[in-house]
Amino acid sequence: MNEIVKIQGMYKSFFGAKALDGMDFTIYEGEIHCLIGENGCGKSTMIKIISGFHPFDKGDLYINSKKFGKITPIEAMKEGIQVIYQDFSLIPNMTIAENITMYNDVYQNRMFVNRNKMRKMARATVKKVNFDIDIDKYVYELGVAQKQMVAICRAMALDAKLIIMDEPTTALTSKEVENLFKLVFKLKENGVSILFVSHKLDEVLKIADSITVMRNGKSVYNSRGDKISKEEMVYYMTGKKFSEERYSYIQADNNPLLKVKNYSLKNKFSDISFSLYRGEILGLTGLLGCGRNEVAKSLFGLIPATNGSVEINNEDIGIIKNVGHALKYNIGYVPEDRLTEGLHMEQSIADNGISRIIGSLVDKNGLLNMKKVQEKKKEILSLIYIPQLKPNNPARSLSGGNQQKVVLAKWLAAQPKIFILNSPTVGVDVGSKTEIHNIVKKLASKGVGIILISDDIPELMALCNRVLIMNEGHIINEKIIMDTSMEELSELIAINYKEVGKAI
Amino acid sequence: MKRIIKTNEFSVAAIITIIWILFGLVNPDILTVANLYAITRASIISATFALSCLLVLLAVGIDMSFYAVGCTSIYVVLNYLVKNKMFDTPLLLIFGASIVLAIILQLINWFFIDRLSLQPFIVTIGSQSLYKGFLLAFIGTTYITTLPTSMKSLATKYIASTTNSSGITSNLHFLVFIVIIMYVLMHLMLSYTRFGRNIYAIGADVIAAKRAGINISKTRFFVFLLAGIICGIGGMFQVTLNRAAVPADLVGQELMVIAAVVLGGGMGKQARGSILGTALGVILLSLISNSLILMKIPSYYQQAFTGIIILIGLVIQSSKGKEQAVD
Numbered sequence: 001m002n003e004i005v006k007i008q009g010m011y012k013s014f015f016g017a018k019a020l021d022g023m024d025f026t027i028y029e030g031e032i033h034c035l036i037g038e039n040g041c042g043k044s045t046m047i048k049i050i051s052g053f054h055p056f057d058k059g060d061l062y063i064n065s066k067k068f069g070k071i072t073p074i075e076a077m078k079e080g081i082q083v084i085y086q087d088f089s090l091i092p093n094m095t096i097a098e099n100i101t102m103y104n105d106v107y108q109n110r111m112f113v114n115r116n117k118m119r120k121m122a123r124a125t126v127k128k129v130n131f132d133i134d135i136d137k138y139v140y141e142l143g144v145a146q147k148q149m150v151a152i153c154r155a156m157a158l159d160a161k162l163i164i165m166d167e168p169t170t171a172l173t174s175k176e177v178e179n180l181f182k183l184v185f186k187l188k189e190n191g192v193s194i195l196f197v198s199h200k201l202d203e204v205l206k207i208a209d210s211i212t213v214m215r216n217g218k219s220v221y222n223s224r225g226d227k228i229s230k231e232e233m234v235y236y237m238t239g240k241k242f243s244e245e246r247y248s249y250i251q252a253d254n255n256p257l258l259k260v261k262n263y264s265l266k267n268k269f270s271d272i273s274f275s276l277y278r279g280e281i282l283g284l285t286g287l288l289g290c291g292r293n294e295v296a297k298s299l300f301g302l303i304p305a306t307n308g309s310v311e312i313n314n315e316d317i318g319i320i321k322n323v324g325h326a327l328k329y330n331i332g333y334v335p336e337d338r339l340t341e342g343l344h345m346e347q348s349i350a351d352n353g354i355s356r357i358i359g360s361l362v363d364k365n366g367l368l369n370m371k372k373v374q375e376k377k378k379e380i381l382s383l384i385y386i387p388q389l390k391p392n393n394p395a396r397s398l399s400g401g402n403q404q405k406v407v408l409a410k411w412l413a414a415q416p417k418i419f420i421l422n423s424p425t426v427g428v429d430v431g432s433k434t435e436i437h438n439i440v441k442k443l444a445s446k447g448v449g450i451i452l453i454s455d456d457i458p459e460l461m462a463l464c465n466r467v468l469i470m471n472e473g474h475i476i477n478e479k480i481i482m483d484t485s486m487e488e489l490s491e492l493i494a495i496n497y498k499e500v501g502k503a504i
Numbered sequence: 505m506k507r508i509i510k511t512n513e514f515s516v517a518a519i520i521t522i523i524w525i526l527f528g529l530v531n532p533d534i535l536t537v538a539n540l541y542a543i544t545r546a547s548i549i550s551a552t553f554a555l556s557c558l559l560v561l562l563a564v565g566i567d568m569s570f571y572a573v574g575c576t577s578i579y580v581v582l583n584y585l586v587k588n589k590m591f592d593t594p595l596l597l598i599f600g601a602s603i604v605l606a607i608i609l610q611l612i613n614w615f616f617i618d619r620l621s622l623q624p625f626i627v628t629i630g631s632q633s634l635y636k637g638f639l640l641a642f643i644g645t646t647y648i649t650t651l652p653t654s655m656k657s658l659a660t661k662y663i664a665s666t667t668n669s670s671g672i673t674s675n676l677h678f679l680v681f682i683v684i685i686m687y688v689l690m691h692l693m694l695s696y697t698r699f700g701r702n703i704y705a706i707g708a709d710v711i712a713a714k715r716a717g718i719n720i721s722k723t724r725f726f727v728f729l730l731a732g733i734i735c736g737i738g739g740m741f742q743v744t745l746n747r748a749a750v751p752a753d754l755v756g757q758e759l760m761v762i763a764a765v766v767l768g769g770g771m772g773k774q775a776r777g778s779i780l781g782t783a784l785g786v787i788l789l790s791l792i793s794n795s796l797i798l799m800k801i802p803s804y805y806q807q808a809f810t811g812i813i814i815l816i817g818l819v820i821q822s823s824k825g826k827e828q829a830v831d
Contacts, residue, residue: 053715074717089712091705098701105698106717113696 010059019045021217037214038429052076080161092140097122145176173288249465263308268294269473286470300333301326332416350391353380401432512769538674552738565624569632574739577605595654603736610732648749691779
C-alpha cells in the first residue's frame with residue numbers, strides 16, 4: 001500500500017512551548033486512521049502542518065512519497081489533502097455550489113467564475129456522495145449535519161486523496177453520525193484515506209482501520225489492525241490508569257427531595273413525572289430532540305412548563321416560573337453549551353467562579369467587600385484542580401474540560417440542594433472527564449440530588465443509579481443501572497417508537 | 505419567484521414603490537419625469553461613494569473615512585491648480601491626480617487595518633479626522649469656486665431634458681451614465697471574478713478564507729486600492745456637481761451613505777450585499793429627502809423620517825435572517 005503522508009521525527013514549538021516533540025506518523029492509501037489524544041497533545045498542530053497551515057521546525061514530511069521542506073496550503077491541496085475543520089470553514093453568505101467549488105477555483109487560479117460550470121460541478125459532487133440538497137441554498141440556511149456534508153463535498157470536488165476530519169461527530173445526532181460513517185466507508189471504498197480525529201473512543205473502535213494515540217507531542221501507540229480496548233486507549237492517552245468506580249447510592253431517606261408531577265410543555269414534552277432522592281444521581285437520556293433538554297431547562301425555570309407541578313421537600317411549589325424561583329429552592333444548573341450559557345468568556349476565571357454568589361459578598365453599605373471577594377475566589381478555585389491555573393486570565397483561555405470545571409466550581413460555591421447537569425462532559429478530554437465525574441459523585445455522596453442529562457452511556461453507567469429514557473417528549477422507560485447493561489440501554493434509547501408502534 | 509420575493513432587494517424595491525406612490529398622492533410633482541431627473545442627480549454623489557463603502561464593508565467592516573478621502577484628494581488637486589492658475593488642465597488629468605491621492609489615503613487605512621490588525625471602524629474614524637484636520641490646517645479653508653474650464657463644462661453636460669408646464673427645465677445629468685457604468689462593472693467584478701468572491705469570503709470568515717488558500721492581505725490591498733479609485737472619482741463628481749470645492753463639506757454625511765449600503769444588505773456575517781441592493785438603498789434615501797423637500801417639510805423632520813425608514817428596513821432584513829437561520 002502506498003503511503004499518503006509520512007512524518008518522521010517532527011518538532012514544532014510555539015513561543016517556546018513544544019507542540020510536537022518528535023512525532024512519527026504514517027497514513028496509507030484507502031485506510032481509515034483514527035488519531036486520538038487529550039486536548040493540547042498536539043493533534044491540531046500536526047493537522048495544521050500536514051495541511052500547510054503551519055511550518056514545522058525540524059523533521060521529515062513526505063507526501064505521496066515526495067519530501068517537503070515546507071508546504072503551503074495550496075500545495076497541500078494539490079497533493080490531495082483536505083481538512084474538514086470542526087467549524088467546517090464554510091462561507092455562510094455563499095451558496096452551497098459556491099462553497100463546494102471554492103477551493104477548486106482558488107487552486108486553479110482562475111480569474112473568472114463560470115457560474116454554469118460551477119453549478120454543474122457542484123451538482124456532480126453532491127450526487128457522488130448521495131447528498132440530496134438544493135445547491136443554490138445559502139450555507140447559513142443549513143443545519144450542522146448539512147454543513148458538514150457541504151464541507152465533505154468541497155473536499156471531494158478536488159478529488160481529495162486524504163480527508164482529515166477534526167472531531168466530525170461532536171455536533172451530530174446519532175442518526176447523523178450513522179450517515180457520516182456510511183459515507184466514510186464509501187469514501188474508503190473509492191480509495192480515499194480518512195484521518196479521523198476524535199474524542200469519542202466508541203466511535204473510534206467502530207470505524208478505525210488503524211489508530212494512533214498521541215501524548216505530549218509524540219506518538220505513544222500505533223496500531224495497524226490489531227485490537228485495542230478502550231481502557232488501553234485511555235491509558236495511552238493519559239499515561240494513567242483510570243478505573244471508573246461506579247457511584248454506589250444508598251437510599252437514606254424515604255421522602256423524595258424533588259417530585260415532579262405531570263410536567264408538560266406544549267410540543268416539547270408531556271406528563272413527565274419522577275422523584276429524586278437525596279444523594280441520588282438520576283440519569284435522563286434519549287435521542288437529540290426527545291425533549292430532555294427542555295425538561296432540564298424547565299426545571300431550572302429557563303423555559304417554564306405549562307402544566308404540572310413540582311414538590312420540593314414535600315412542599316408543592318407549582319410550576320418553576322423563572323430562574324430566580326429555581327434559585328430560591330437551591331436548584332443549580334450546568335448548561336449544555338458552556339460557551340454561550342455557562343461562562344462569561346471574556347471575564348477572568350476567578351470572577352467567573354464567584355459570579356453565582358456575588359450577591360452574598362455585599363456589605364451593608366451596598367458595596368462589594370473586596371476582602372471577602374478575594375477570599376471567596378481563592379476558596380472556590382481550590383475546589384477544582386486546573387494545572388497552571390492563572391486566576392486572572394479570561395475564561396476563554398482555558399480548554400473545554402477546564403472551563404467545565406470552572407462552571408462546576410461556580411455552582412459548588414452556591415451549595416445547591418438539587419443539581420441539574422446538562423451534558424457536562426461533551427467535548428471534554430478524558431482526564432478532565434474523570435475529574436468532573438469525581439466532583440459529581442462527591443457532591444451526591446454529600447446528599448445533593450443530581451439530575452444528569454447525557455447521551456454518553458458509559459457515563460450514565462458509571463454515575464447514575466437510575467436512568468429515565470425519553471422519546472418524543474415522554475418518559476418511556478426507567479431502568480435501575482444495576483439491572484441493565486450498556487447494550488440494553490443503547491437499544492432502548494435508539495428504538496424508534498413510532499415505527500415499532502405504541503408497544504410500550 | 506419565491507426566491508425573488510424573499511430577497512432583500514425586493515423588499516427595498518417594494519418600500520421605494522410604496523413611498524413613491526404615497527408621496528405622489530400627496531404631491532403629484534413627485535411622480536413627474538422632472539423629479540426623476542432630480543432624484544438621479546441627487547443620487548450621483550452618494551451612489552458613487554456608496555460603492556466604495558460597500559466594497560470596504562464587505563471585505564473588512566465599516567469605513568467612516570470615504571468622504572474625507574474623496575474630499576481631501578480633490579481639494580488638494582484643485583487648490584494646486586488654482587494657485588498656479590492652471591485652468592486649462594484636461595479633465596482626465598484632474599481625475600487622475602485626484603484618484604492617485606485618494607488611493608494613497610485609502611492605503612493608509614489598509615495599512616492600519618490589515619498590517620496592524622486594528623478595528624476598521626476605529627481606524628477610519630481616526631483617519632477621517634486626520635484627513636479633515638490636515639486639509640483645513642495645511643491646505644486651506646477657503647471655498648474654491650473658479651474651477652478649471654473642463655470641469656465647468658462637465659458640470660452642465662446633460663443627456664436629456666424635460667420642461668414642465670410652468671416652463672422649468674429639468675435635466676438628466678451625464679454623470680448618471682458614468683455611475684451606471686461603474687455599478688455594472690462592480691457587479692460583474694463581485695459576481696463573476698474570483699477576486700469578487702474572495703471579498704465575500706474574507707468578509708464573512710477570515711479564517712475560513714485563509715484555509716481556502718486566499719491571500720487575505722493582498723485581497724484587502726486591492727479592495728482599498730479600488731475604494732481609493734472610487735473615492736477619487738466621487739470627490740471629483742462632488743465638486744463638479746456643486747461647482748465649488750468646499751473643504752470639510754462632506755464630512756458628516758457618511759452615515760447616510762452607510763445607511764443606504766446597509767439597507768441594501770451589505771452588513772453582517774450573512775450579508776450578501778449586492779450592487780443592486782446598494783443602488784436601491786441610495787435611491788430610496790434620495791427619494792425620501794427629495795420628496796420631503798418638495799412637500800415643504802422642514803429638514804429636521806426629514807432626518808427623523810429617514811431614520812424611521814432605515815430602522816424599518818433593518819427590521820425587515822433581520823426578521824428574514826431569523827427565519828432562515830436553522831441552527
